[in-house]
Amino acid sequence: MKSIVLIGFAAAGKTTVGQLLASSLGCSFVDCDQLLQQATGQSIEQMLGKGENYFRQQENLLLAALPTQNSVIACGGGSVLCSSFANLAKDCTVVWLQVDVATCMDRLGQAIRPLHDGKSPAQLQQMMAKRNTIYSKYANLVVDAKGTPTQVAQKISAQLGTKQGEQL
Numbered sequence: 001m002k003s004i005v006l007i008g009f010a011a012a013g014k015t016t017v018g019q020l021l022a023s024s025l026g027c028s029f030v031d032c033d034q035l036l037q038q039a040t041g042q043s044i045e046q047m048l049g050k051g052e053n054y055f056r057q058q059e060n061l062l063l064a065a066l067p068t069q070n071s072v073i074a075c076g077g078g079s080v081l082c083s084s085f086a087n088l089a090k091d092c093t094v095v096w097l098q099v100d101v102a103t104c105m106d107r108l109g110q111a112i113r114p115l116h117d118g119k120s121p122a123q124l125q126q127m128m129a130k131r132n133t134i135y136s137k138y139a140n141l142v143v144d145a146k147g148t149p150t151q152v153a154q155k156i157s158a159q160l161g162t163k164q165g166e167q168l
Helices: 014-025 032-040 044-049 052-064 083-091 101-108 121-138 149-167
Strands: 004-007 028-031 071-074 093-098 141-144
Touching (some): 004 014, 014 028, 028 032, 032 071, 101 121, 141 149
Parallel strands (some): 004 071, 004 093
16 A cells, blocks of 8 residues: 555644554554654754754655655645655655644644744734645645544545545
């Protein structure tokens, strides 16, 4: 099976949904943020403290080495900004977990997300609009990420089974 790559804005549920989806498909799960922290020995905050360009360079190296078979991969919200993402996307099934600003803000709550902290709903909407253009460019499937993680994982399984059949 081609790897399934989950993309979407912060708090779309990529990690939680990805874990559930991988479990139901009987394949491995890769969390890019976690793997990036392990590979660099730095937290996301520490990497971003060196600048977003530094962070994207590290992320770009990681994306180039991800498996294109038998995995569910939860990418960071900005992974699509990296040049290596295009190569990953062409060899995998890309699923965009789509959320609106209200859902995003609800889910983020008090969570620390360096690129989103202190942003107003209007600023998040602007950031989301820019990313949505890129997400739509790569997505083989768009899934409304409202609902429980289990419901979203089930939607993906059902839609991929219908759309992709044996290509999964």
